[in-house]
Amino acid sequence: MSGEYVPGLEGVPATRSNISFVDGKNGILEYRGIPIEQLAESSTFLETAFLLIFAHLPIKDELLAFEAEILSHRRVKYRIRDMIKSFPEGGRPMVALQACIAALGLFYPISRDMSKEEYAYNSTIRLLSKVPTMVATFHQMRLGNDPIPPRDDLGHAGNFLYMLTGREPDPRAARIFDVCLMLHAEHTVNASTFSALVTASTLADPYTVITSAAGTLSGPLHGGANEEVIRMLKDIGTIERVRPYIEERLARKERIMGVGHRVYKVKDPRAKILQNLAQELFDRFGHSRLYDIALEVERVCDELLGHRGIYPNVDFYSGLVYEKLGIPSDLFTPVFAISRVAGWLAHWHEQLTDNRIFRPSQVYTGTRQVEYTPLSLRSYA
Known part of the structure; x- marks a missing residue:
């Protein structure tokens, strides 16, 4: 088929x-x-x-x-x-x-x-x-x-x-x-x-x-993105470095971690909730400079990428919340x-x-009707 x-x-x-x-x-x-x-x-x-x-x-x-x-x-x-x-x-x-x-x-x-x-x-x-x-x-x-x-x-x-x-x-x-x-x-x-x-x-x-x-x-293409967001924010280090960091990555056609989603073309609704939770957490239990950097990353990405429907996803703020809660x-x-x-x-x-076993088809791209070569006649090309 x-x-x-x-x-x-x-x-x-x-x-x-x-x-x-x-x-x-x-x-x-x-x-x-x-x-x-x-x-x-x-x-x-x-x-x-x-x-x-x-x-x-x-x-x-x-x-x-x-x-x-x-x-x-x-x-x-x-x-x-x-x-x-x-x-x-x-x-x-x-x-x-x-x-x-x-x-x-x-x-x-x-x-x-x-x-x-x-x-x-x-x-x-x-x-x-x-x-x-x-x-x-x-x-x-x-x-x-x-x-x-x-x-x-x-x-x-x-x-x-x-x-x-x-x-x-x-x-x-x-x-x-x-x-x-x-x-x-x-x-x-x-x-x-x-x-x-x-x-x-x-x-x-x-x-x-x-x-x-x-x-x-x-x-790494499925889980672990929020861990990469934390690493990115720490690499940026200061608010002043946000714009040059983002511009350099975009110039190299590299991803901005925690930004963009295969499905959402607006800000992930979970990211909105998580941002509010992060704000409450830092207000109640102590500020985080990484949160300030994250806000600036979102602002710069909105300016540079928002017209393409690329906004923060669920991973952008979740790592900040988890880190504040003491989760490695x-x-x-x-x-x-x-x-x-x-x-x-x-x-x-x-x-x-209503079970039916998954059995997808494939598109075959290999050769066909290849004649078998005996071992004694094989050599490196």
Whole structure:
């Protein structure tokens, strides 16, 4: 079968979905039809995860039960902790996380007396609850410390910050981080979500599905952009150097990290929310010179690139927020995974409702009908 080749499948519909909606021309992002701005204002990450995965806002009893399940499954088995202890201190955190997620499938296989619905629900709970713990455990152990056990009196976001830093976070800081998790939870069929869909279509177990997605996220063309933004702002160093830095990169046709998006032709709605969160965070807990530099980068890029529809995306301000919260820059992508596991799971659930294995075609560009040459007659050309 032949057809038109579209590099990267850009713009080619790969699935039908009612999970999230994006209008890049008007800067709209909705989860199950609810604008992201409303969720950021009024919801929580766990409620938003429930909405994404189970396709409705939970009533009070549903949400309390869901939160209680998440809380009760935060701890990880000692053999997983032992596995993490054996990882090299300088290992890449996303590789460590991918290995840990895959290992969960060894400990929680589907049993014969369990229904598919029960297994799907239990797997969802375990992944949402244990991924943050595994990220924090790896970080503590690479520092030579024992992992910090989760605290049952802290919410999802606050507990992660506590396990990561050893300090109970200010409630407002925890809330800001919770909003960050909501903003990164889902964004239609990006590379990692497509990877999850392809793996799910083979009826692989959910731990393998999320492992596949995490592996895709680890690539520098997908995850890690907010880490690069922080590096860029530090390289610039001062407000006065912003314009020459931007002009030099544009002259060399190089990207400005955190600016521009394949979908949005206006400022990413998540970037608007994150900018407000960053401002609040710095006003409340101390100023950051990097934020001043970021504002100037946005101003100069708006002047030089705005006419081309190139504006800040979600990564532009998120790294500034994470750094202020005490999250090391090489954990920015694992934190993305902590959030996006909700979206990946939502797409896994949706794929299974009307599953068909992905089997795309290709456009063959090689030679044909080539005669085999015996080994004794071969030589370098």
